[in-house]
Amino acid sequence: MNTLDPRSALVLDTHELGRRAGAMFKKSLTVGAPEDLGDDVIGIQSGSDITLNIRCESVIEGVLVSGDVVGQATGECSRCLDPIAFDVTVEIQELYEYEESENDDEEALKLEGDYLDLEPVVRDALVLSLPLAPLCNDECLGLCSECGIRLSEAPDHQHESVDSRWQALKGLLDEKKEG
């Protein structure tokens, strides 16, 4: 059974390791980001460059892949909705077991012949690194809940609340009573 497409940018051929434990090679590659990395608020745009610097090492049970992945996240500030973009760097480390490995762990990633697929690992690492509530900067004050003005541009901005109007009216009535 071979379901991996060797032409896919994130499928790696480990043939040169020759299953000799300790054999190792390093690889740097830049590929287009796979689809659906993130959500509507923040994500890594499909097709944008992601760069991998990895090392593949032959171990007893399979091939150990480690290294880092760099991409650019784009989206909008969760407070003021301004567009934002920032670099994301994540570390990956994953053991791909040989197909015939006896390990019962169903979660374990397997090699298919000499090939391994980096996509699920790269995807998980990048998606988990994305902030749930991204900000344009930590001090972003967001938008006024009443009129939507950018509060960082209007620091003294406020609306007369219903409460304060009642207070003023009550004040007038009290004055009348006393007078």
Ligand SMILES: [Zn+2]
């Ligand atoms: Zn903001």
Ligand SMILES: [Zn+2]
């Ligand atoms: Zn306002």
